[in-house]
Each structure stands twice: as C-alpha cells, then as structure tokens.
Amino acid sequence: MEFERKTESDVDVILLKGDMDSHTSPKARDFFAGILKEGKKKIVVDLDGVKYISSAGLATLIEVFQKMHRYGGSLKLCGMNETTKGIFEIAKLDSIFAIYETKDKAVAAFSS
Amino acid sequence: MEFERKTESDVDVILLKGDMDSHTSPKARDFFAGILKEGKKKIVVDLDGVKYISSAGLATLIEVFQKMHRYGGSLKLCGMNETTKGIFEIAKLDSIFAIYETKDKAVAAFSS
C-alpha cells in the first residue's frame, strides 16, 4: 500500500493506494497511528486508489473512526468504487461512516 | 473474444475485444474467414480492446495479412497498448504490418 498525505485548508486528506487486505492493513494501521498521534480532528480518507478492501481493511478504518471519535475528531471517506462500496454495504458500514462521492465534497462537508 | 464490424467510407473497420490467445484465436480465425470470403480489400483491425496477444493471435493476423495480400487487399492495424506493441516488436512484426496509433489515422491512410 502507498499513502499520500496533503492538507486542504484545515483538513488532512489521506490518499490510499493499493488493496487493503490482511497483508497490507498492518502497514495502513501503522500509518494511521502516526497521524492520530498528532490529534488531527478533520480527516478525509480518499479510497480512490483502493480497488479492494477486506474485513482487515475495514477493521483499520473502524479503528481510526472510533479513536478519532474518542478525542472529538471526525473522519470522512470518499472515492469508493463499485467493489469497495459493495463491501461497505454488506458490512452495513455505509450508514456508520460519512461517505462522499468525491474528495472535494468530503472536504467541503467539513466547513458546512 | 468479441467482434464489432463497421464500415467507414470504403474501409471495413473490425474492432476486437478480449485476449487473443490460443483459446480465443480459433474464434477470431473463423470470424476473419467470413470477412475474407467477401474479398474485402481495405481492412482496419482495431486492437484497442485487446489487452493481450500470444503467438496464436499473431498467427491469426499474419494469416489475414497474407491472404489479403494474395488477392490484392491491404490490412492495417491500430489501437495497440504497451503490452501488445511489445509483443509485435519481439516477433519483429512491427515492421511487417502497417501499424497506426488510432483508428482514424489507419482509415485515413487508405485514402492518402
């Protein structure tokens, strides 16, 4: 997996690239641990580069979601494809996460 | 494999879709046999939908090329991707076939 991080106004945008399975998720977990340490309150995770996500990838995102929630931060997701959207739906996580079509919409949602 | 056929002025444009390997090439051979029977003189084969071609696929195209040559017809190819272009090059067929980047250029070449 590859990770790209940039800031748009006061929002941290994380672009993930690669499959999020049980092989790659530990790396994603480490990456997010570093970011959460900074106590970031507004994070957008862009899944545009993620073709596949398994329960291990979902677990990583749920962990980020819950940890941020605990310190009053908020996580938004965007850029899902048909496959990843379907997997969120089977897991009934589409109603738990704040999911946006595009990165711009997700970023904008923080200031509305 | 799938085949689409259309006519642009007096040129027959054949769009191929799918991998051209030893499994699919017999179908392609049959398809072309039907077209060559009509004695078509100007044919463009658009490989835009072909992600992969093996020696079996090349053999099919060489056969079309040679049969058309015998009755005074001419075959042009277009729409190759990096992979298929590479395979034509290893086989040194890039100098044998008339290869164009786009379908429009291949069709236009017939009237120049």
Added chain:
Amino acid sequence: MEVNIGQNQVLLQIKSDDRYLRLVRTMVEEISLLAGFAPHDISDIVLAVDEACANIIKHAYGGDKSKDIFIKLSLLSSGIEVILKDYGRKVSPEKMKGRELDEIRPGGLGIYFMKKIMDSVQYITRDSVEGTELIMVKYVKKCG
C-alpha cells in the same frame, strides 16, 4: 489433499503467507468469470475466499507463514465450489459462526461475509484427519 482434479477443477497450493492473498483473489476472479457470474457477484466471491484464507493464516496457523493451504476451485454446472484445506488448529465447526453487526467494532466480519455471500459454507473436521476443510458453494442466479 488428493492430487487428482477433474476437468472443471483447478488446484492451487500456497504457503500460509498473507502476501499470496492477492494471487488467490485473482485466481478466484478468473474462475468466477468462467463460471459466468456477474461482476458484482465476482467481487463478493473474491471477498469470501479472501476472508476464508486470511482466517486460516491467522487462526488455524496462528500466523505461521510456513504452512500449506490447498485451494480447489470447481466450476459447477451453474456456479462455483471452493474447497480450502488446512492442516492447522481445529475448531469445532459449530464455533465457526459470524457475529451480529449491531455492535460496531474492528474485526469479526470474516465469517459473516462468507455466510452472507455464499449459498453454503461448511466447515468439516474429522478426528482421524489433520486440519479443517472448508467447503463453500455459490450458484449463478438467473435473475436479480
């Protein structure tokens, strides 16, 4: 695992190493395509088999990357059968059940996915035989 396969079967043997999961997924994708499944079903089946393999690596083999996993894929007349064989820790098949989704927590989704996606999910252990066999079947639905 026997080494005879039928005309409609392929057999893949890998080590219990997560880095081979991608390979397993592409293989399941190709066979599901041959079986005539729709794209939506194909990604589901890929997910189910990925979860099953990941569970074998994590639970049956406790993360030991050096053990064997056999994956036999069969094209049925209208569907696909996946058999996963491991030689690891046995758990009684009744214990292999997914949790409810009402609680949001990381983990515990694998078996839920498998049961939700496949038409049949069956864990088989035998006293005289090492390890576990997992048999999953999914049929091509004609409409919908």
Added chain:
Amino acid sequence: MEVNIGQNQVLLQIKSDDRYLRLVRTMVEEISLLAGFAPHDISDIVLAVDEACANIIKHAYGGDKSKDIFIKLSLLSSGIEVILKDYGRKVSPEKMKGRELDEIRPGGLGIYFMKKIMDSVQYITRDSVEGTELIMVKYVKKCG
C-alpha cells in the same frame, strides 16, 4: 510432481484446457509482481509461460483437454523460476528450438518467444520418467 512446496513457491494444477490459460497468465503476473519485475518484463514473462502452456496442450497432449499440467512458480532472491510439468508425448529436448524470424508465416513463434524473453529455458526428459519438465528462469535486471 512432488507436493512439497517451499516458502517462496506456489503450485497450480490445471487440466490441459486452453480456457485455463487466462488464469495461468494472471497468476504469473501476480508472482512476477511479487518478484519485483517492471511492468514491461511482467508482460513478457506472462507471454513466455502462456506460450509454454499452449505448447503443452497442443503438442505434448495433442489437444486432449483432460490431462494434467503442473505449474510451479518460485520467487528467487532476484527473479522468478517457472517449472511446467506434463505427462504427455516426449520430444527430445534438442528438437525444442525456435525458428528464425526471416520467414513470415503464421505459427512457430512460441519457443522463439520463450528463449528471447527468459534468461534460461530448459526442457528435461528422462527415460524413467513420464512426460517433460520445462524449467524457465528470468532475473530482475537492476538497470535498463
């Protein structure tokens, strides 16, 4: 073929049916990716193995779709080894050579591709052993 594989190996068993070639290709692609090959090399390796399998089906098994092909892929420290085992008609390894390209004709490119692409291509037959083993190796080039 033995059923023991090493940590860096995967073993695929298929029937000698052309419809499984796509599956073989995606599998070779995935392992070549793990081996660290560049995209250009990966499509070449995929081609070489596809040609080798197609030859087994066509020549060693004469088109009989019901026979076995074993494909063992090994990640080397810097490259990939592909072993293809069939139980079909044997041909003396010296006869397995590609033709020159000066003549343009359909066919006869398979072995040429394999030798052009791989760093080593070796056919092995033994009097006491059924069929043929084909061993191909390609190394990751550091530059160029």
